[in-house]
Amino acid sequence: MIVTIDGPAGTGKSTAARGLAERLGFEFLDTGAMYRALGWACLEAGVDPADADAAARIAETTAIEFRDDRTWVGDLDVTEAIRTSPVSQAASLVAQIPAVRRELVRQQRRLADGRRIVCEGRDQGTVAFPEAECKFFITADPEERARRRQGELLAKGVSVDLKKLLAEQKARDRRDETRAEAPLVPADDAIGIDTTSMTGGEVLDMLERHVRSRMTGEN
Template sequence: MYRMIAYKSLKNSVDLDSTIEVVKLLDLVEIDMKDEKFYVDGVDVSLSIRTPEVTAIVSKVAAIREVRVKLVELQRSISKGKDVILDGRDIGTVVFTDADLKIFLVASPEERAKRRVLDFKSKGIDESFKDVLSEIVRRDEFDSNRKESPLKKAQDAVEIDTSFMDIDQVVGVISELVRERR
């Protein structure tokens, strides 16, 4: 959701240093999710929100209190009465503090950069490992130290280091945790 707002901000040339401009944008944007796709104003932006340009500004957008308040409200509303799996940097510490299961996935910045470069390549985006790694380290530092909903592990979260795991192994570990909790 934060990526969707960041995307809309880019498209509308919104000054991210102007909270007033960003708040105005919040009142104008329509975001939706259907069938694992993401829509901004009725347009599928599933690939567009994963570009380096959006990634570069998403932390700045997410640090704006008014954006966080609105999107947390929306996340809770969309999820009400449903079994959902959500990911985000404050899902377990702010959005759903009473979730049945909280998982804090970690991996080394180098492994995350390697994965992101491969993901970009699969989408036809050419980014260097060095640039992606630098952006990951910068974003982690910014998000961990922001005033509003900083990136941190919930006290009752299960931490899983995925640095040396493939996606099937990660899914297996998480599926087992879900089975144990039910």
């Protein structure tokens, strides 16, 4: 069984997807980390993340794996390295490149093949796994999303202006929603959840109820 959770950054979808996988005993696929890992690989190689041909070559030759809840590029653990602001911007740029998206979708399907898995990202229910048994699209108020991101960074000792975060977030949303290939949109059969006024536990409970209901219906 494949469960997809899509939505923009700061909605709580990553935390919810990871928690849902744990509750269900499923595996977890963080596709956002894959784009971050590729953005990191481009920066490390001195490649402009906006250079479509160069980024596509990096994508085709970069082995991204998940082991023990860590993200690896080849034999390097990049779990922390891919969570910086420069890498976030690089990830957003490579994500606009059709050839890159096609290659990473191919890798995502390979990683999910034959597994019970929760896949989190921006195009999981529409492009990567259109036949997934259960799909969600999570949203939240833009300012609340920016505040959440600011809180995450402050917890890591990084001070960032809220207005700057909000501006960067809006720019990324615009790129994600208007890109030619695999734009950020909910699947027609996705269940929409607005997490603005919900706690993480409430979101997780709602997701679990829907998935278990679907699982029961299939038995």
